[in-house]
Amino acid sequence: MSPPRSLEVQLAARSYPIHTGPGLLNRPDLWRPLLSGRQALVITDDNVAPHYLQRVREGLHDLDHAVLVLPPGEQEKTLARFGEAIDALASLRANRDATVIALGGGVIGDLAGFAAACWMRGIAFVQMPTTLLAMVDSSVGGKTAVDLPQGKNLVGAFHQPRAVIADTDTLATLPPRELRAGLAEVVKYGAIFDAGFLDWLDAHADALLTRDADTLGEATLRCCRYKADVVALDETEQGERALLNFGHTFGHALETAAGYDRYRHGEAVAVGMVVAARLSAQLGRAPSADCERLSALLQRFGLPVQVPAGFAAEDLLALMRLDKKTLSGRLRLILWQHAGKAEIVAGVADADILAALRASQT
Numbered sequence: 001m002s003p004p005r006s007l008e009v010q011l012a013a014r015s016y017p018i019h020t021g022p023g024l025l026n027r028p029d030l031w032r033p034l035l036s037g038r039q040a041l042v043i044t045d046d047n048v049a050p051h052y053l054q055r056v057r058e059g060l061h062d063l064d065h066a067v068l069v070l071p072p073g074e075q076e077k078t079l080a081r082f083g084e085a086i087d088a089l090a091s092l093r094a095n096r097d098a099t100v101i102a103l104g105g106g107v108i109g110d111l112a113g114f115a116a117a118c119w120m121r122g123i124a125f126v127q128m129p130t131t132l133l134a135m136v137d138s139s140v141g142g143k144t145a146v147d148l149p150q151g152k153n154l155v156g157a158f159h160q161p162r163a164v165i166a167d168t169d170t171l172a173t174l175p176p177r178e179l180r181a182g183l184a185e186v187v188k189y190g191a192i193f194d195a196g197f198l199d200w201l202d203a204h205a206d207a208l209l210t211r212d213a214d215t216l217g218e219a220t221l222r223c224c225r226y227k228a229d230v231v232a233l234d235e236t237e238q239g240e241r242a243l244l245n246f247g248h249t250f251g252h253a254l255e256t257a258a259g260y261d262r263y264r265h266g267e268a269v270a271v272g273m274v275v276a277a278r279l280s281a282q283l284g285r286a287p288s289a290d291c292e293r294l295s296a297l298l299q300r301f302g303l304p305v306q307v308p309a310g311f312a313a314e315d316l317l318a319l320m321r322l323d324k325k326t327l328s329g330r331l332r333l334i335l336w337q338h339a340g341k342a343e344i345v346a347g348v349a350d351a352d353i354l355a356a357l358r359a360s361q362t
């Protein structure tokens, strides 16, 4: 078996490892030493549990551990399900040295991480991402949250994991739609940090879509490196880290407007990136040709790039105002300078935002 590829997320208070590679769920030697206490709660969902739960439980056989299996999907990332996670920790009579293990996609990672952040004011957790999106983005960096009907991720905390264990073999069972959704966040890194990575993605699109293990492994590692670097610079998103939200203010509004079950998160982000790029071009801040190229790459990955008819631009703008980047009622957007470079911009006129939304509508 090939050794894991590893890197560190270097933080001021504490660093932690990201291990990626095949077969890592069968490697408790990588993560068991990080569990300091005698108790663990594994949180996962109905789709992931039948494939992978047993492997994790084998690594915990000598610990007092419990399992919480939740129904899958964004519509379950709620305060009510968070309450179930807290109840499970209470039933386990978890001490402060207990560990929460998040086994699943970004929904499980965000919710389990938030439960770990809140139980006894914060206990350890380990991320075991099983979607491409979670491997390249959500499992790294310590953002945890649940949604409200009024908006996504409105209740949450920064709480860093002890480790990220990304077993790339788990991508074999991921539905094709979820793989494509993850590729949206992969494209995002190229869009905001590295135009050369966009070229690489273009050249390797077929290999990624057909799940060539080496190519997916390479893409995952590169994305983890981009994310680890920006989190190390700005752990709690006071500046640079906000660039990772490219496309997200528009995308979150779309997800909320659609009631959390129509779009995968990555799909909404794909639409949002194109709207943000189009707005940037419209304002003369970014070349239109880059915008078209971004849109073409996302479509090559089978991702949507247009706001569907039936969503009023005014309603989406109203939802965008509840975005966490809004300060003192002033919307701040991540706009584009060109392929590989994004910027934070405040004070964009409503009329321009509405025009970009309408121009992106089918």
Ligand SMILES: NC(=O)c1ccc[n+]([C@@H]2O[C@H](COP(=O)([O-])OP(=O)(O)OC[C@H]3O[C@@H](n4cnc5c(N)ncnc54)[C@H](O)[C@@H]3O)[C@@H](O)[C@H]2O)c1
Pocket: 045, 046, 047, 048, 051, 072, 073, 074, 077, 104, 105, 106, 107, 108, 110, 130, 131, 132, 133, 134, 137, 138, 139, 140, 141, 142, 143, 144, 152, 153, 170, 171, 172, 173, 174, 175, 178, 181, 264, 265, 266
């Ligand atoms: N914390 C962060 O920094 C951050 C960053 C980006 C996204 N997010 C959040 O991540 C969430 C989206 O994550 P996601 O796209 O992973 O969605 P998800 O967790 O809903 O997983 C997608 C689907 O795939 C299934 N699944 C997961 N792994 C599988 C596997 N290996 N085989 C078969 N099925 C599998 C799940 O059950 C689910 O139905 C959103 O809530 C988003 O807000 C958080």
